[in-house]
Every structure is written in C-alpha cells, then in structure tokens.
Amino acid sequence: MTTPALRPAASVPLAGPPNAHLVKIRDLIYQVAGIFQPDNKLRFLEDRCQRRMKEVGVATFRDYYDCLTVKPIRQAELVSLLNEITIGETCFFRNQAQLEALRKIVLPKVLEAKGKLPLRHLRLWSAGCSTGEEPYTLSMILLEESVGLLKGWTFEILATDLNERSLVHCKQGAYGDYSTRNLTPFYQQKYFVPAGNQLQVSPRLKECVNFSRVNLFDDARVAFMKSMDIIFCCNVLIYFDVVSKRRVIQHFYNNLLPHGYLFLGHSESLYGICDDFRLVHFPSATGYVKAERQIAKR
C-alpha cells in the first residue's frame, strides 16, 4: 500500500509568486547540499519545510530560514530537511532517463574505450547503496545486455553503504510494493520471486552484487576502490560539508579509469566543488566525466 508521505514530488503550480524566504531556502539547500528544487517543485519544498516547521515550532519561512542558517540547530535541521526532501525516493529503476543513458550511450562508450584491452571486464560502484535497489537495478540492466552489447564481457557491481541495517536489507533482498513500483512485469518475473506480500531478489541477481560496509570518510578504504568504470553516488554527497565533499570527489576521480563516468542524483550538482569533473548531458539526464579527457579530445 502506498504511504502518502513517501510519494515522490509532484509538479504542482504555485497560486502566486513564490515566497521570498522559500526561494532563499531553496537557494541555501543548493549552495550547501548541491541539490536543486526547480520552480515547479517549490510547492513540494514548501510542504516539506512546513513539516519541519511544525517539528521545530516555527510559524514562518523566515523563521525557518533562521533555523537553517543562524540557530544552533542549523546543521541537524538541514539534515532533517534533506531527509524530508529525499524520503521515499529510493526504489528500483528510480531515474529512468539516467538508466537509459547508461544503457544506450555510456556503456557503448566505455566498451569502446576498453575494447582494445585484453581484460573484458566492467566494474561499477554504487556508493551509498542504501537498501540495495540501485545496485540490483544496475545488475538487471547489465544482465539484460549480457546477450547483446556485453556479450563476451564480465562485470561486477560493488555496493557499499555506512548503515549496517541497510546492508542487511540488501543481502536479504526482499522488497515491498513501494520500492518495486517501477518494476515492469518483465523484470519482476525474470529477477524476483514472490515471498508473501514482497518480492525477493533471485539468486542470479544477488550473485552479481558484492555488498560491503564502507564509510566514504574512510580515506584508506575508499582509495582501495580502484579501476572503476562507472560510479553512482546518488543523494549521498548532499549530506557532506564542502570540505568532505571535495575529498570524496577527489577519491572518486582517482577511483575512476580515464574514460570513467560519475552519476549523481537527478537534481544534484558538483558546481563549486570540483573542476576536475566536467558536466555532460544525456537526454533528460546529466553525468560527469573527467575534465582532462575532454581537453585531450579537442
């Protein structure tokens, strides 16, 4: 059963000009966390702010803006607000445009870059995999391509998270309606088995993903994640301060092979964080490549 609080953001037009402090909150979130709410999602942001405002006991957006900027609770409150904004987003096949770009554009480019190498093997990393929907989704896509584009190639998906309970959930691999809402009957039947009122990931799918606990602040551990072709790190870096974010991004840069790709959340940006990555556009999606590779191409 769908939990109303968890429904993804809908585009609802505003009845009048946006509240100036709501816009300031939107801009603050972008500046500090790197996640952007476009104008057609301001109603959603307004709703989420109002939930938090009730919790902290303030009545106006202006006062709530102070909670996020000058009051002692500001850091904790920003985390709470980010949780409200991103809650309910994790599910299988969450970002269809991003996955379409992976399948039709990115994978062919990566294969072309690696084509002359003797080892025909791909490494993908789901950094901050939460309850596992993302790495299992990536597995399904690569398994589907294994008879076509990826014929003759092997792959591994490394999925890491800080939260032990999330990792237990990943390894168990049982998911309810909400999480599986984007699964077509094709994928449900091929990669899942019914388990009561849930769907259980099939053994074939499970064996493609290697789950482990990694703290992205642990430099030595993160540096170990070498030779990656593609890294997904969606809605994780938004919780990091600028210094930490820069450090993690620098690690990702070193983790990735020269042709590598970095994917973030749908409305997440690296602007102001790192010039070593260059933004690239796909149909209705964005990603990042190593900047020096773009320069070398000119």
Place this chain on the structure above:
Amino acid sequence: MPTTTAKEFLLANLNKIEQIPSIPAVVAPLLHYLEQPIDQLDVQKVVDLLAQDKSLTAQALHLANSPLFGHWKKIDSLKGTVVALGFQRLREIVVSCSVVKLIPLGTTQLDPVVFWEHSLGCALICRHFARKINFPQPEKAYLGGLLHDLGIIVNFWIIPKEFGTTFETARNEQIPLHEAELRVFGMTHCDSGRILAERWDLTPDLVNVVTYHHDPAAAPDHKSLVALVNLSDLLCRIGGIGHGYSEMRQVSLLDEPAFSVLIQECPALKQFDWARFTFELEGYLDEVRSLVRHLYGTA
C-alpha cells in the same frame, strides 16, 4: 534522392511560400517601431496598433498573465501589459501569439504542439540564459529562440512529403533533425528559414539566427546571439522539449563551437553553473506546455 534534388526542388517551389499562413499584419510594423530608442516610443501608439487585432489582443492578455512572462498581478488591458511588463515583454508576447498557429492541428508530418513547445521553451531559455550571463542584447534573445526553427515550417508547407521522410529518419535514428536533413536533402531548415525570415521582413539579427543557428561560427554578424540560440536549442532538445523524440547522444556543452563563440562576448560564461541551469529548465516545462495548449485552444 540525390542531395541536390531537394534543394533545387525547394527553390523551384518557392511560389508555394504563399501557402504559408501569414502572421497578423500588425506584427512587422510593431517590430520595426520598437527598434527605435525607448525614449521615442509612445505607449498609446503601440496599444492602438495592436488593438486593431482583437484575437491577437485576447491571446496576448492571456500570455501576459502567465508567470512565465514574469507577472503575478492580474493584467486586463494592453496598456496595462505595456506599463507592467514593458515594451520588450509585450513584443515577446505579441510575436509568440502571432506565430503559434502557423501549423494547423491535425497534421501528420509535424505535431504543432510539440513544435511550439520546443520554440517557446527555447525562447524562454534564451531569455533566462541571456540574463544570467549578462548578454549585451538580451531583448532579442527571446525572439531568436522563438523563431529559430521557422525553416521547419517552410519545409512542412512547401515539401511536406520530403519533410516527413527526413523527420522519420531523424526520429528512428535518434539524431538531430538538421543532420538527417543534410543527409536526405543536402540542406537544412536553416536554408529554408532564411527565405521566410526575409519575406517577413524580420530584423537582420533574427534573420541570422534563423539562418545560422546550427553553425554560429559561419554567421556574418550577430554571432553571439546566434551562438546563444544554438546552445539554448541544444539544451531544449537534450532536456525533453525537442522535436518529439530523444537524440540519443552525449553532449558536452563546453566542447560545442557555439560555446567558444559566446564566451568571447560573455566572459561570465566561464563560471556558469550549467547543472543548475539544466535543473531550472525542468521548472519551465509544465508552464510551456500549458501555454501552448491554451494557444491552440485545447486546454
């Protein structure tokens, strides 16, 4: 079809350009009047000129009340529009209403709603983009974006069968339309667009946008405006308001020739937040679709 045949065919059928519905008679005089220095402009003169076309006036008022044209307080007169929004915005509104019905509903080769969503979306992005990078001539950015694909309208009316074939090729291969046109026709909608732009007596900068928006470096003049429209057009097509299909490719905007052209005029582009700009586009889509549906009376 040999690459020169379509070009020759188009040139030979130029008389069919008469078939293209005309834009309201007030538009050309209005555009030329508004080229004058602002202190020489008379509000009442503009209002009286436009008031001659009641249908246009009604459509214009609807657009004037859209948040995309920047105003939340209700406007119920042309004079109110000029006073509240200024001449530039009025010009944008009038031209938008004028061109939108050039393609009738119910055609098979070209979906007018898709076409105008793209053109109106591009217009808004051009305006937004120009403001963000301190572009020296922002007042033409909107019109450049709105009118850049006039050539597609020409091809639709004059060579509909060939146009349909090219469009299907582009859609099936998921490539840019102008690349399909070059392959099938040996020319692009830029060439056809120039003919119509000159016929409508558009100002030289807009003629250049129509003619060179896929090759800004080749523009003899107004290069930076043409480059601005090129990048905005690209962002639209890759961002979901293109020609009704996805161009399945990776785009690196900093590697586009138009970027090199535009950055010479607008150094602010060096620090431009492309990611945020891309996300902001999403905010326009719903309103663009709503506006176009209204203009076609299908809301």
